[in-house]
Amino acid sequence: MESAELIAILHEVRDRVRARNPQTSAEAGIALPDLLPLMHARDAAVGKVASIGTVNPRRGGPVNWLVQAWKHLAARALDWHVREQVEFNRKTIEALDAAIEALNATNRALADVASRINGATQTAADLSTEFNDIRHHWSNWRVEWEKKLAANEIQFLRSVADLQAGFQHRVDLMDANHRDLVRAQHDDFLTALDHSNVEIQKRLWGDMERVRMEYERLIHTELRLIRQRGAGLVPAGELAGKPSDLPAATIDYARFAERFRGSEEYVKRGQQFYVPYFAGRGSVLDVGCGRGEFLEAMREAGIPARGIDLSPESVALCRQKGLDAVTADLFSYLADVPQASLDGIFCAQVVEHIDPARLPDMVRLAASRLERNGVMAIETPNPECLAIFATHFYLDPTHMRPVPHPLLIYYMEEAGLGDLHLHRLSPALESMPALASLAEDFRQAFFGGLDYAVIGKKL
Numbered sequence: 001m002e003s004a005e006l007i008a009i010l011h012e013v014r015d016r017v018r019a020r021n022p023q024t025s026a027e028a029g030i031a032l033p034d035l036l037p038l039m040h041a042r043d044a045a046v047g048k049v050a051s052i053g054t055v056n057p058r059r060g061g062p063v064n065w066l067v068q069a070w071k072h073l074a075a076r077a078l079d080w081h082v083r084e085q086v087e088f089n090r091k092t093i094e095a096l097d098a099a100i101e102a103l104n105a106t107n108r109a110l111a112d113v114a115s116r117i118n119g120a121t122q123t124a125a126d127l128s129t130e131f132n133d134i135r136h137h138w139s140n141w142r143v144e145w146e147k148k149l150a151a152n153e154i155q156f157l158r159s160v161a162d163l164q165a166g167f168q169h170r171v172d173l174m175d176a177n178h179r180d181l182v183r184a185q186h187d188d189f190l191t192a193l194d195h196s197n198v199e200i201q202k203r204l205w206g207d208m209e210r211v212r213m214e215y216e217r218l219i220h221t222e223l224r225l226i227r228q229r230g231a232g233l234v235p236a237g238e239l240a241g242k243p244s245d246l247p248a249a250t251i252d253y254a255r256f257a258e259r260f261r262g263s264e265e266y267v268k269r270g271q272q273f274y275v276p277y278f279a280g281r282g283s284v285l286d287v288g289c290g291r292g293e294f295l296e297a298m299r300e301a302g303i304p305a306r307g308i309d310l311s312p313e314s315v316a317l318c319r320q321k322g323l324d325a326v327t328a329d330l331f332s333y334l335a336d337v338p339q340a341s342l343d344g345i346f347c348a349q350v351v352e353h354i355d356p357a358r359l360p361d362m363v364r365l366a367a368s369r370l371e372r373n374g375v376m377a378i379e380t381p382n383p384e385c386l387a388i389f390a391t392h393f394y395l396d397p398t399h400m401r402p403v404p405h406p407l408l409i410y411y412m413e414e415a416g417l418g419d420l421h422l423h424r425l426s427p428a429l430e431s432m433p434a435l436a437s438l439a440e441d442f443r444q445a446f447f448g449g450l451d452y453a454v455i456g457k458k459l
Helices: 002-020 036-050 062-077 079-231 253-260 264-278 293-300 312-320 330-336 359-368 405-414 433-437 440-446
Strands: 284-287 305-309 325-327 342-348 370-381 417-427 449-458
Touching: 036 079, 264 293, 264 342, 264 370, 264 417, 264 449, 284 293, 293 305, 305 312, 312 325, 330 359, 359 370, 359 405, 370 405, 405 417, 405 449
Parallel strands: 284 305, 284 342, 305 325, 342 370
Antiparallel strands: 370 449, 417 449
C-alpha cells in the first residue's frame, strides 16, 4: 500500500515538473537539454524501490500458500538486513529529483538569457539603423560645408590679392619718389658714423688703458703700504734669536700667493677636504698658516686651532680676521710646545721650503708633540705629476726641492705615525685641459694630482 502511494506521488510530481518546465524554447532559438530520458530513468528506479520487500504472486493452492508464507517469513526475517539499502535507495531518488529540479532551473535561466539576447540584438539593430541615418546626414552636411568653405576661401583670397595689389602700387609710387634721396642720405650717414665710431673707439680704449694702468699702480702701492703697516703690528723682538729654515722672502709674498696659488676663497674650498679628519679635536696647530684659510675652516667647523708662520704680513692678516696666529719659526715653536699636548697638526705647502737634511727632524719633532691617536696631515707639491715642474713648483723662488711621497711616508713612519693614507689632490686636468688628449692610464701615472697629502695618526 505504501509503495503504491509513493508511486502515485512520484507520478504527480513528474507531471507537475513537466508542466512547469518546457523542454525546448523555440522562441529563444536555443535548444535546451531534454530531461525526459532522465525522468524515465528516475521512474524506473522509483518502481524498483517500491517493489523491494514484495513477493511475486503465484497460482492458488496449498503449495502456493506454503511458498508464499515462506517467502513472507524470509522477507520479514531479512528486513533488518536490507533496511539500510532501502533507505539509501530512497535518498538516491531524492538526490536525483533535486538534480532534475536544478537542471530545470538552468533551462529556465538559459531561456531567459536567450530572450534578453534577442532583445539586445534588436536594440543594437535599431541603433545601427539610427547611426547609419546620422552618418548619411553628416556626410551630406559635410559636403555642403566644404562647398561653402571653398567658395568663401576663394572670395577671401581674391580680396587679399586686390588689397595687396593696391598697397604695392602705393609703395612703388612712394619708393620711386624717395629712393634716391634716402639712399644718398643713408650712405652719407653711414660714412660719417663709421669715421666717428673709429675715432671714439680709439679714444675710449686709450683712456681705459691709461685708467687701468693708473689703478694698478695705485692698488699696488696701497696694498704694499697696508702690508707694511700690518707687519708693524708684530713686535720687532719677537723673532730675535730664533733660527729660520725658510729663506727670507724678498718679494711681496701675499701678492705672490694671491696670483700664483689662488684666491683665499679658492684655497679655502680646497682646505675643506681636511675638516672631517680633524673633527672632534680640541687642540690643532697649523704649521705655516699663511693667510689663514685652514684656520677659518676649523673655526667654521667649531674646532679649536691656532697657527704659526714666518711671514709677519700673513700673521697680521690672520689676526685681522680674528684668528689665533703668531709669527714664529716652526722648529723653535715646536721645541717649546709640551710633548703630547696637541691632538692635530696640519702642514700645507711647507715641507718643500725646508732644507731636505732637516725635514726628518721636522717630522719627528712635530710627531713628538702629538698625543696618542693625534692626527697629522702634510700637503706638498706632487713630483709624480710632471706638470708641476712645468707650471707651479719653480714659480716660487723659496722652494728648495720636491718631496716624493714614498720618502715622506717613510719619515712619518719612522716618527711613530701609522694608519697612513696618501691622497692625490688638485687634478692637473682641471688647470690644463689639453691633458685630456692623453691616454687615461698615462695621464693618471704622469699627470695626476698637482699636490698630494699624507694623513696619519700617532701610534
